[in-house]
Amino acid sequence: MSKIQKNSDNDKLIDSEKKIPTDQDVDKNLLPQENSKNSTLDNTIDIVDSKKTILNVPVNITVELGTSRIKIKDFLKFSKGSMLILNESIKEPLNIFMNGHLIASGEIVVLEEKYGIRITNIKNSLKTINISS
Incomplete structure (x- = not known):
């Protein structure tokens, strides 16, 4: 039969007969091996796989x-042939968004x-991303 006693530090009940695991009780094969060549290689492979996944x-x-x-x-007055004047000049670069985030600007070609965009400027934060494997 277990003996239950009150722990004075935090007033919780503890089972005094429960065995606390020691180093001998732990299967060393289940623990990560520090400074292991295989572990380092596995981590590198995981990083490369993650990068490939993200890049795709x-x-x-x-x-x-x-x-x-x-x-x-005024919008409700539009009909076929109506003109909507935009605020931007034809000389201004067009904004390019990736998933709603401004990433670059360019000019139409x-x-x-088919229409295309010639990139004229890329946000500085994107220039620092290393995509080489």
């Missing part, structure tokens, strides 16, 4: 041609009957 995540790229602020009543 699809993202949405959006290019913002411009913005305008109008009243709803036409390539094989």
Whole structure:
């Protein structure tokens, strides 16, 4: 039968007959080995695999041609052929967003009957990302 006693430090009940594990009771094979070549190699492989996974995540790229602020009543007057004037000049670079975050700017180009963007500026925080394996 277990003996239950009150621990004076924190007033919790403790079972005095429960065995506290010692170093001999712990299976050393279940513990991570410090400074092990295999452990270091496994960690490196995990990092490379994680990097490959992250680099292959699809993202949405959006290019913002411009913005305008109008009243709803003016929007409701639009019909086919109506013109919406944007605030940006044709000389200003277009903002490029990745998943809603501004990442770069560029200028519009036409390539094989499709629009494209020539990157003219990349945010400094993106320039420091190392993507080489």
